[in-house]
Amino acid sequence: MTRIFSLLIAAFVALSACTPQTTTLGSDGKPLPTPYKIRKSDTSKIQFRMLDSVNSLRSASGAQPVQLNAQLNAAAATHARDMSVQNRPWHFGSDGSSPLDRAQRAGFAGALLGEAISETYESEVETLAAWMDDPGSRSVILDPKATSMGFAWYQESSGKIWWTLDMGS
Numbered sequence: 001m002t003r004i005f006s007l008l009i010a011a012f013v014a015l016s017a018c019t020p021q022t023t024t025l026g027s028d029g030k031p032l033p034t035p036y037k038i039r040k041s042d043t044s045k046i047q048f049r050m051l052d053s054v055n056s057l058r059s060a061s062g063a064q065p066v067q068l069n070a071q072l073n074a075a076a077a078t079h080a081r082d083m084s085v086q087n088r089p090w091h092f093g094s095d096g097s098s099p100l101d102r103a104q105r106a107g108f109a110g111a112l113l114g115e116a117i118s119e120t121y122e123s124e125v126e127t128l129a130a131w132m133d134d135p136g137s138r139s140v141i142l143d144p145k146a147t148s149m150g151f152a153w154y155q156e157s158s159g160k161i162w163w164t165l166d167m168g169s
Contacts, residue, residue: 036121036122036123036159036161037155037159038153038155038161046124046153047068047073047151047152048068049124049125050124050125050128050151050165051066051067051068051149051151053124053125053128054066054128054141054149054165057128057132057141057142058141058142058146061142062144063142063143063144063146064144064146064147066146066147066148066149066167067147067148067149068148068149068150068151069108069148069149069150069168071103071106071107071108071109071150072103072106072108072112072148072149072150072151072166072167072168073150073151073152074106074107074150074152075099075102075103075105075106075108075150075166076115076150076151076152076164076165076166077152077153077154077164078093078102078105078106079093079099079102079115079117079152079164080152080153080154080162080163080164081154081162082094083117083119083154083162083164084154084156084160084162088119089117089118089119089162090117091115091117099112099114099115099166100112103150103166103168108148108150108168110147110148110168110169111145111168111169112166112167112168113140113143113145113146113167113168113169114139114140114143114166114167115140115164115165115166115167116131116134116137116140116141116163116164116165117162117163117164117165118130118131118161118162118163119160119161119162119163120160120161120163121159121160121161122161124151124153124163127161127163128141131165140165140167141165141167143167145169146167146168146169147168147169148167148168148169149165149166149167149168150164150165150166150167150168151163151164151165151166152164
């Protein structure tokens, strides 16, 4: 009985290796990355995972922790969606708005210190790592004056994610 079971398992493993692998290729002929899929139910988990990660980095650099701010979250969400509409990652809105304009429109009464943006198929943790490798984004995230953070994204049906992080005091 054990021999038959072992043969069946071996046959199953051999057959599963024969199934064709489907890889989507880009226009350059190279495989496209596997998109990081975000569900609506993941929103608070992702925001708090980013907050914890940012605060760990800030603590390691001697800066005080920040807290999520609803108005900065709203400003970040507006800009993430707008970058998708414009199909380019940059700090100005399709209406010419700056990060400061968007924070004020969202009702943020403090000072906006900076913004980090990204267009990617990667997770929030991988995006944070890329931001920390960029001197400008790194200085925004580690700004010792920061007390508030806004973080949001927009994911297209293709899987592409537009991330926005705003820091304020």
